[in-house]
Amino acid sequence: MANYELMVALNGARRQRRDHPRLPVTAAQLAAAAAACQAAGAQALHLHVRDDQGAHSLDAGRYREAMAAVAEAAPGMAIQITTESAGIYDVADQLACLEALRPGAASISVREMAREPRLAARTYALCAEAGTQVQHILYGPDCIARLRAWYREGLVPGTMRDAIFVLGSYRPAIPGQPEGLAKFLNAASDLQLTWAACAFGRHEQACLLAAVSAGGDARIGFENNIETPDGGLLADNAASVAAFVQAARAEGHTLKECRS
Incomplete structure (x- = not known):
């Protein structure tokens, strides 16, 4: 039995409403979905915003609009930008x-940062100075x-110990599997990370x-998966959150207050 934090990732960078009619894209849709997910048990939001064509965006103005709406x-729902x-972006x-927003929380890919050390x-350094x-x-x-x-080397401050392990991938479509967690835990055993996991595909719930x-903690939502464990289509993000909270409770796990 464990206590855990639950974050929801409502849309991601790639899926469109043609993939699921309840995928939130606009600021108003994101806000409504966030509220429903909060009521279902999610404590934090992993936020992506889109441009007018529905494509992934890092525009600070769009972020501010969506963050205000949420x-x-x-x-009280914590917001983490991506x-x-x-x-698309370098x-x-x-x-x-990050300079424009100086957000309270942000996810940053080590693999992407490695393109320009x-x-x-x-x-x-900016995130450390801004308290992100x-x-x-x-x-x-x-x-x-x-x-x-x-x-x-000191490139990353030693105090930045939060991480998320990504099981599977969106493209190519490789579903996450619970046994895939072991390689992360083994590789990171000496780093004293505060970690969460997310997982692509219908085995998302089992992975989390x-x-x-x-x-660890968990991140769930339509960014990574729109299917039920048996391959049906989830009604919406809130249904995904509610099903996971219920499954976790059945195993004796309880939600804890989000640090953010």
């Missing part, structure tokens, strides 16, 4: 987004090894239950 609709490049763009150093809670996105042992080296059982 704060009004879901008071800096994901999605094959490290300079990611840094500019000099700018990566500036990015982590950084969650390192780790896709496998190679990312963990790089993060370890960056701690040693395994993560909670192992002492």
Whole structure:
């Protein structure tokens, strides 16, 4: 039995409403979905915003609009922005987004930052100065090894110990499996990370239950999965959150207050 934090990722960078009619895209849709997910048990939001064509965006103005809408609709829900490049943005763009927003929390991919180590150093320094809670996105042992080296070199402050382990992938479509968690835990055993997991595909719930059982937190939502465990279509993000909270409770796990 464990206590865990639950974050919801409502849309991600790639899915569209043609993939699911309840995928939130606009600020108003994101706010409504966040409120429903908060009522279902989610304590924090991993936020992506889109442009007028529905494409992934790191525009600071769009972020501010969406964050304000969420704060009004879901008071007290922690908000973490993404800096994901999605094959569109370079490290300079990611840094500019963080400079403009100075957010309370942001997810940052070690793999993406490695494209420009000099700018990566500036990015982590900015976050330290701004008080941004950084969650390192780790896709496998190679990312963990790089993060370890960056701690040693001082490129990443030693106090930035939050991470998320990504099980499976969206493209190519590789569903996450619970047994995939072990390689992350083994590779990161010496780093004293505060970690969460997310998982692509219909085994998302099983993967996240395994993560909670192992002492981690969970991130769920349509960014990673729109299917029920038996392959049906989830009604919406709130239904996904509610089903997971119920499954976790059945295993004796309970939600804890979000640190943010």
